[in-house]
Amino acid sequence: MTINCKGNLINLSSPKVMGILNITPDSFFDGGKHKNDASILKHVELMLNEGATFIDIGAYSSRPNAEHVSEAEELQRILPIVSLILKAFPETLISIDTFRSNVAKQTIEAGAALINDISAGKLDENMLPTIANLQVPYIMMHMKGTPQTMQQRTDYKNITKDILLYFSERIASAKALGIIDTIIDPGFGFAKTLEQNYELLNHLELFKMIEKPLLVGVSRKSMIYKKLETTANNALNGTTVLNTVALQKGASILRVHDVKEAMETITLVESLKA
Structure with a gap:
């Protein structure tokens, strides 16, 4: 299972790490840090030295109830950072965390390699056609509503089945436009209750039937620290535990704040397959 990033074939049969770079002032864990x-x-x-294959840059916080940011401000925040990173580290495979097609277009033209869309094209009708024109890998995440409304949208008949059906529809729409490399992300913490997150993780292996690479992002999220009655700052151990489960159930990419620990987790889990 491979994806083509700027002419480089990335083999996802061995799990990879996506390191998070938030350049928003209000992200739940590291907002305003950089x-x-x-x-x-x-x-x-x-993150690169510790083994990250991808660096995921976000300029619009998608935490629950996050403040809305205009497209102009998102571009103003993110374009200089893409240029900055590629000037210093030209081989970096940059992922852009955005749901806006124009942001996707301008950042790919500036040298980014793939797009990570929390809405799977549902918040911008031009996103899928834009990705098709750009011919870059596309991460489509499951979410209902928007970051501002998603926590009121947690009604499901069967959460795992509902999300599988959601991806079947979104992948078909992408394929019809000629999008080749798609990656799915179940969207832990997005329009899901604490209990629903764990139900979804418990059945994560069912997503193998879609036959697409699976990205899992649970790093330091509230599904961990609320369950442990602690804080995001103290949720690294819990993150490692859930990343281990995710790998055992078929995750191809771990999206994390802590690259070294995620790489160690992959090394140990992969050694069990030898």
Whole structure:
């Protein structure tokens, strides 16, 4: 199972790590942490050295009840960072966390390699046609509503079945337009209650039937720290536990804040297959 990133075939039969770089002031864990170029480059260098295959940049916080950010501001935040990183580390495979087609287009043209869309094209009708024109890998996540409304949209008949059907429809729409490389993300924490997140994780192996690479992003999320009655700052151990489960159930990419620990988790889980 491979995806083509800027002419490089990335083999996802061995799980990879996507390191998170939030350049928003209000992300739930590291919002506002990286305020200048030096801090950003230091963090990116660390993640690359620790083994990240992808660096995922987000300029619009998708945490519950996050403030709306205009497209102009999102572009103003993210385009200079893409250029900054690629100037310092030209081989970096940058993923852009956006649901806006124009942001996707401009950042790919600036050198980014793939698009990570929390809405799977449902918040911008031009997203799927744009991805088809750009011919870049596309991560489609499951969410209902918007970041501002999603926590009121947790009604499901059967959460795993409902999400499988959702991806079947979205993948068919993407395929009809000629989108080749799609990756699915069940969207832990997005329009899901605490209990629903664990029900979904418990049945994660069922997503293998879609025959697409599976991205899992549980890093330091509230499904961990609320269950443990702690904070995001103290949720690394819990993150490692759930990443282990995700790998055993078929995850191809772990999207994380802590790359070193995720790489170690992959190494140990993969050794069980030898």
